[in-house]
Amino acid sequence: MAETYDVVTNVNLPLIGEGVPRMESRAKVTGTTRYAADEPLAGALYAALVTSAHARGTLTAIDTQAAEAVPGVRLVLTHRNMPALGEVTPFVAGGVGQSSFFPLAGTEIRYAGQILGLVVADTPEIAREAAKLVRSQVAPEDATASIHVDAAPDPVPVPEDILPPIRVGDPEAVFAAADHVVEGEWITPIQHHNPIELWSTAAEWRDGGLLAHVPSQWVTGTRAALATAFDLPVSRVRVLSRYVGGGFGSKATVMNHTYIACTAARMLGRPVKLEVGRTEMFGVASMRPGATQRLRVAVADGRLTALEHVQNGQTSRFDTLFLPGTEQTSRMYAWAAVRGDEATVATDVNTPGFMRSPAEVPAMFALESAVDEAAWAAGVDPLDLRLNSSAAGGDPVSGLPWTSHGLDACLRRGAEAFGWSDWRPETRALRRGDWLHGYGLASAVYPTYTAPATADLRLGSDLSATLTGGAHDLGTGTYTIVRQIVAAELGIPPEGVAVDLGDSDHAPNAVAGGSRQTASFGSAVLDAARRVRSRIIQLATAEDGMLAGADPTGIAFAGGTMTASDGARRSSPMSWALPPSA
Template sequence: MAQTINTEVTRTDARRKVTGTATYAADVIPAGMLHGALTCSAIAVGTVTSIDTSAAEAEPGVVAVYTHETLPDYKTVKGFYSGGPGSASFWPMEGTEIKYAGQPVAYVVAETAAAARRGADLVQVTYEEGESSIHMDASDNFVVGAGEDSDGMVLTKGDLQAGHDAAAQSVDMTFTTPFQHHNPMEMFSATAEWRGDRLTVWMPSQSVRTLRAGIAGAYDLPETSVRVISPFVGGAFGSKAGITPYTMLTIAAAKGVGAPVRLIVTRPQMYTVATFRPETRQEFRLSAAADGKLTAYEHVEIAQTSQFDAVVNPGTHIARAMYACPNIHTEQRLSRSDTNTGGFMRAPNEYQTFWGLESAMDELAWKLDMDPVELRRVNDTMTHPTAGVPFSSRSLMESYDAVSQSFGWADRGREIGSMTDGDWLVGYGCATATYPTNILASNAQVRMQATGNAYVALAAHDVGTGTYTIMAQVAAARLGLPVEAVDVVMGEASFPVAPISGGSTTAASAGSAVHDGCMKIGQQVAARVSAMSDGPLSGVDASRVTLEDGVLRGPDGQSQSLQEALSMLPEGEIEVIGEFRHPALTDELIAATFNGGYGTAGPVTPEFAMFAFGAEMAEVHIHKYTHEIRVPRLHGAFAAGTWLNRKTAHSQLMGGMVWGIGSALHEVTEVDTPRARFLNANIAEYLIPVNADIREVRVEMLEEQDDYVNPLGVKGIGELSIVGTAAAIGNAVYHATGKRLTSLPIRMSDLISS
């Protein structure tokens, strides 16, 4: 490839973003646009007994007030966890039933945003309130699916009890993680404009094709009659992945008033009208022989879910892939409570389970009087512990070796509390990070011109990760062009199909489709020029011509630049559709993606298990008297196949580690238990790290080759570095204090009370 891959490339959209000229969904203002606002339920469970809209309707500027009785009809769609495109399977304003606090009960349309919000505040709703509970009762749980053999939700390998009985040491521990909310910088919004039976929706989305398919189905429209546009997304983290009720309410309101309507959801309402990270309970029982090799591995995850959906983010599947063990038992369970449906939040399967697994592994290392890194080493494996297939590549211990060197792990005191810095107790902790490599089908339109320009179009999304730049890099590398000569357009459902921006799949799957398109251009141009009577490739067998860095090369040393060859064609350009179809993708999975779904293969296929790996080490300082917690150093080393852009990849990995610090020490959605409500529904009281919290964060990016995952050898990294951070910090806290904390976030009060 030309040197646009595995190098540092500045984002092609950087200037637009810092100057404010990048267009986000809510920036679009159709002619005659009105404004929407939501009135949300003040109770968590019950029924609406009456709604008085008269004061709202009398408010100057208010155009219409919709309730369950007056909202224009549409067909509701299934929720994601029921096989549909919706963020939940329960749709507000279909009747009088209230199932969670903050549920929309009325929609106000007005001439200005201020008038709409005043009107929403004036809607008077009376309720008959029922009993509610927001926290799950972990003792009241059920197995996801049909139990044994239900997609591995319950899995047993070997003789678990015999493994425990044979052990020299065991740990039996329970860990918990709290509710969390995504809080992207860009607010949730939806703008809808009807023109007859044709609809355009502007909305920040992680899957424009999912939106288009679901909306078209709700209104019995052909998909060609629905445009969904999302050119840039200002952060999502899983919160903008499906069709939300506020989207459908806005579309219905626009239809009702006969004018475009834009809704910008308020920050407090963002906590209830979309998804969140459910709270979980992780039960681990690990046993090991005296040499540290695991003899039994037992993991039960109990996750909160709503009363009307089964939110399955199976962390047990990922955790059991980590370490060799002959006897394994895992269970994926759910417990219901009165909330909206949770969903994906960055590393949705991994964050909570690795907080438990890696903390339990650290505890086991202390019981065995063994270096925690060496415990991971003796249990490392090149074969998936339960699937029995080899890993396509696995650089876990290479990551540990690299980070140990940079961090100075050899200087770690072997005794608890043995390291100090004045009045500060010092602790070192380590943890494994991993993320599965998921595969989805993708297409991409690629056009190259003899002028030395190229055009790439696909229905992918840039959620802030640099996708515009990555797609331009791939095309530039294959076609032999500078990155700035490649024009990339994305974020519209009518473009060639691309996967949902979730599961860290876009660069690998969509990038491979762009790669294929470029190779097809090379093949087609070679076939044309080889049939000509003159030219460097005249008479050459076109099937033996290869494209390398923008140069067509024949079998006997003949060569011609692709741009020069294109100039020999009368059209002076060529356009193709690139495709990515991994052998593990079945027809059913491909069809799911093309129909707006999530047709993913992996991370385990019949041939290989595909994961990215990393290792993280944290230094923690805890004040002897005040119990303040500081993280002056956090190092991570990661291996994820080919690095497409070392600058944006480094940013992603560092950002994930900072996110991990937040999960360890700051983030929690506080709950008003008696009223079953989320309490700190704003970014003033929902704590995340600030500059003063972050000191030295060092990222090492290891070279790794993986020819199986996709033609580019790329694994997803957007969530990888979050996974081990909390456990590394928790393990460092134990090293400093001897106090094993099992609930996130870790707070000063936990150290005092323990």
């Protein structure tokens, strides 16, 4: 059954466009900001990974004697002495884990860079040097790590009960009637994550409970996953990630090295700190999968009329991940007919995952390339072709109206801003002095996501506010944004608003991914601030209040003062309305 929504258009957004200093900027530029790996843990030991150079095979032997003999080495953890964990459910199956395959559960090698062991020592240097002394023997098997080679397996269609194929109109009839048809294949490679902040885990067990410092886009989910894996009540696990040095989807799930580091800390009864090396980051976690896009596009009477799009996306042999790009391309323009199909190709890699606009980037690259070629073939200005094919009238697949559709305005504004009117279809036609200039045009789309969110806001009688929540700052300014919201709604200085995020003991929140956090957590913060405001107004307008009898809807907050908009324009400091214990 289709859902419909009421669209709110008269939203007052006084904070948009106003520049303010970032709350954490001084700490970041002076180097005093603490990321997960920077947290000091008394008596901490240090860990280093041992990884596989083989992409597929069986581990027949692993020799740890030389590593264990190094002075200062406290533990070498492999599949031979790894304790069993509780259930680790991957994200693709509705959990929080990065993949369903746990590398220290046995001797099977499933991808290059797979973790074979962990060395724990008194210093990072000892751990790294000892890790180099671990010797493994592998019976290798032929492996295929790319979908763009002849040896790649055949694509497997995504089951229709999971993702129905897209069918609109009669594509073949529309293609037959078209003035021009363009078809082609566009391929994109694996793209690996490399945020400035390396992946890490600092784990400490206290009185049977677990404290984990992890760079995370979802401390609430990470806490739940660790509690399940180590058979603990959720209340006995705390995850801290107050600052994140870039995520882009890579830190949205719990990676295997985190489970392993926490296990080592439990076995040794000492805190353990593991920082994944830059080269190791290419194997131990997810990445944007390789993909192939096959498209056919029709043009008639200067507009786009039909689309056929088949996407083959890479996945691992043990998990099936698909990122439905056809969901985006089929809705981009007002197609009269659409056929969209999705398939996956299983390869010998770690399970792919989310990287900035995961479904949109490869699919929109292909579509916009095809649209440009269609414009060239039809002799139509690429801007005009897109505007003539506008889908502003509604979703071409479902027929439902959009909540908003600003693409046409974006195209026109962008064209005006950089002088698209100077564009010429001929090559080498545009010069500025001795320089040749080329103009290109492309559209893009991204869905608007929101998720349940909670925030805790407390206002003291001195008008100092404290805001907490299990939300995150990935470097995008969350601390500053929510501080602005509270300050603007309550009419108090931003400097008086303390914000504490990235703690799983705070109010739970959804993953900070899909560009949803500000819309979700920000809305919860706004709601909390409005509740506090309403309570202050209730106290101030009571019979014995400083603004007794004033219209509650006409009271303004600014500079720590409330002003009633009645004839006398009475004012009162907000603090006078607050009891000392507020």
